[in-house]
Amino acid sequence: MELVGSSAKTLATKAADVLRASILGGADAPGTRLGIDELKRRLGMGASPLREALNLLVAEGLVQRIDQRGFRVARADRAELADLIRTRCLIEGAALRAAIAGGDLAWEERIVVALHRVSRLPRSLSSAHYAPNPDWDEAHQAFHLALISACGAATLLDICKTLHQRATRFRNLSNAVGWRERDVASEHAALAKAALERRPDEAVHLLEAHYQRTGTVLDGGIEAGAG
Template sequence: MTTPVTTEQGMRSPDTQATAVYRRLRADILDGRLVPGMRLKVQHLAAEYGAGPAPLREALAQLAAEGLARRIEQRGFRVADADPAGFAALIRTRCLVEALALRESIARGDAAWEDQVAAAERRLARLPRSLETTRFVSNPDWEVAHRAFHRALIAACDAPPLLAFCERLREEADRYRALANAVAYPGRDVGAEHAAIAEAALDRDADRAATLLSQHLGATGDFVRVALEGRQTSKARVRRRAA
């Protein structure tokens, strides 16, 4: 964590406040605490996040440039929408980009990278995805290990901008997953999918690894898309009843 920059009066500078509130707002959008379409009113956010109007507007502008918020002419900002069609395009982009990063990682990875991938897959395999057996309750430790595994696969591609783009796509995909609430994958062995991807990567079989990774991301996307469509249908029913 960086040390906040202070002015001569001992207050944090506006730039530092803008960065801090941007990070908090971004995390709350990605985690689904700020829901799609929600109005982002500066006066309300100021009280909630402890920042002044100027840094808040700067943070909101940055979020809008990133696509996580949208600017409404003369009316401020709202959280970006999250429609199933947009999610489908996101997953397709992620399949294309992450498969490319994996190919490069396989081509460039050394023994240390192999150890990292193998260790990440073993760590993930030891953790249950759900905290309960009778119903699905997402396990936070599994989520952390899952992100670490996917990062390890592409870590050796030696292209920081590509890695940063992959990370941004993953974060936005996780936003949709959070909005869909807990999503179980009936009839699917996710652990076996991870093991197969890791095996292909460690065998240096780039074609098989890239294909398996794309199938894995696509399968998750299908489950989340169905959940999002169900969420939209439920909201539409509520609106009709209220009308």
């Protein structure tokens, strides 16, 4: 018998969290079919919360619905990456300007704390090759959301969080080509400094350059993976 109400909602949230982590970490590759029967065995829950979880991930852009055939992990190609980077620059640039204009002391403290945390964590769990570090991914997202947290629009923050998660998936799928050569910590520090010193034009420029540089690296990873 299927669970209904709040119990099903809780199971759907749990299922979405598990599947999201698997997709973001690259364990579920782009295009992988997400069949309900297989997921029932894998996650040990009924069809209703699983369908709700998959629909949540469809809304986040991590899963695609395949007409009457079910669901699959969303594609990850160069055109989607280019669109994602441009979208992030447009949306988060506007959010950052609003946050700088309206940010208070608590906003400044959030940025400082988030910057300290992400700078203290290794991007890779291995020094020999790139191995995604979930703690760094989480701290990285927290830093970028802290920057725009005073924009005054909760819906906008939700959109930016979803976009960041999609970018994280690209990063982990690309095997982070060139990750050793790039000084991400310095990029973060410069961005935080410009925001905290209330220099919106410079801060937005640095944010856009940061994302465009990320896009170039990830595009290289997609090309290498296709070869």
